[in-house]
Amino acid sequence: MRYLPKSPDERREMLRQIGLDSIEQLFESIPSPLRLGRELRMGPGRSEPEILRYFEDRTAENASDFACFLGGGAYEHFRPSVVDAMISRSEFYTAYTPYQPEISQGTLQAIFEFQTLICQLTGMDVANASLYDGSTALPETVMMAVRANGRRRVLLARSIHPEYRQVLHTYLQHQEIKIEEIPCSESGQVDRAALAERLGADVAAVVLQSPNFFGTVEDTAAAAAMAHATGALLIVMIAEPVSLGILRPPSEADIVAGEGQAMGVPVSYGGPYVGFLATRDKYVRSMPGRLVGQSVDARGERAFCLTLATREQHIRREKATSNICTNQALCALMTTVFLSLYGKEGFRELALQNLAKARYARDRFRQAGSTLRFTGPFFNEFVVRGAGSRSNLAEKLRKEHILGGLDLGQFYPELEGDQLFCFTETAEREKIDKLVEIVAG
Secondary structure, eight states: OOSOOOOHHHHHHHHHHTTOSOHHHHTTTSOGGGSOOSOOOOOSOOOHHHHHHHHHHHHHTSOOOOEEOOOTTOOOOOOOHHHHHHHTSHHHHTOOOOOOGGGOHHHHHHHHHHHHHHHHHHTOSEEOSOBSOHHHHHHHHHHHHHHHHOOOEEEEETTSOHHHHHHHHHHHTTTTOEEEEEOBOTTSSBOHHHHHHHOOTTEEEEEEESSOTTSBOOOHHHHHHHHHHTTOEEEEEESOGGGGGTSOOOTTSSEEEEEOTTTTOOOGGGOOOOEEEEEOGGGGGGOSSEEEEEEEOTTSOEEEEEEEEOBTTTSOGGGOSBOOOOOOHHHHHHHHHHHHHHHHHHHHHHHHHHHHHHHHHHHHHHHTTOOBSOOSOBSSEEEETTTTOSTTHHHHHHHTTEEOOEEGGGTOGGGTTOEEEEOOTTOOHHHHHHHHHHHHO
């Protein structure tokens, strides 16, 4: 009875308590055509060792040795074992919103450390207690900018992750905020001439992603100067935060937000992930979500508490900055453990390995006669012109246990046939060579 805790006598008693004589009576409100009408085809019962063996056999059918060159917002990085060991502690994985600081000090401190690390990475003054993911971080930043300066027109680089832009339009469809997209140039960076032409006194913010969806690193300093000259804010989105191991933080921006998945959170079929948002001190009252702060208790000892909570569960709805209902604390803890374990030097070394693998792949593609679509600087992703035009390419790669690039035609019709490839520290040179051999033909 280990897995069937209710005996026939217990079931009869449960039915009697609700005034029924049989299971059939319990479900008679379900129309007959919707009922199965037969016993489940479960087969004979199995012992526990047999059940474990069955699932081990099914697991073995799933190949786990594929080399992955997909990127585009979800990145395969090595996750040290200590990450899962730490988050598996019961006080962390069972934690909810730390409403009672006196019994939630561990959770509050973990969030505080997350905020501190995000500030160090982004060059900003203050970070919130995280957001759902990178896609929802984008609309939160845009609405924050509108609250901060009262303007209602936003210039959005077309090179921002297309799914992030879709989420943004969903959020803003009833907000009376006008979104205008700015094209990118041949370098893959935002077209500065088009940006200068669209800027005006009614623009609330200019939004870039760096590295952008094509893997190109943007000149955020130049964009900041252009935006600030008209009184607009600069928002920088980051989907691959490992790049901050070697790239200068976009400290000239007003808001920096993005996706933290690359820092210790598994790809995991697309989620759950962890968004982040950081800004300057003067905009803290316009931030969504909440902040954990450090103080001292009645005995003068270090203590943590929710310092600022501007979501609608805490204050009047009309005064709330967001209706976000979680801070992704467990995923944020993964990021905190990951960054703490690597440290500054280790994180830089991780970024350098990504850069080296991507540069090696670029050189191999060039030697094979392939050309890159964009000429601008990149980190660990780039677009290969016409790489997806060969027939049965995906099947040929799959036979070699390789997951190839992302076809950009589904998001950008003008880039039909071009593919975005990503090369993290997990990419082996032998697999890179095989990828190039197959893709370049």
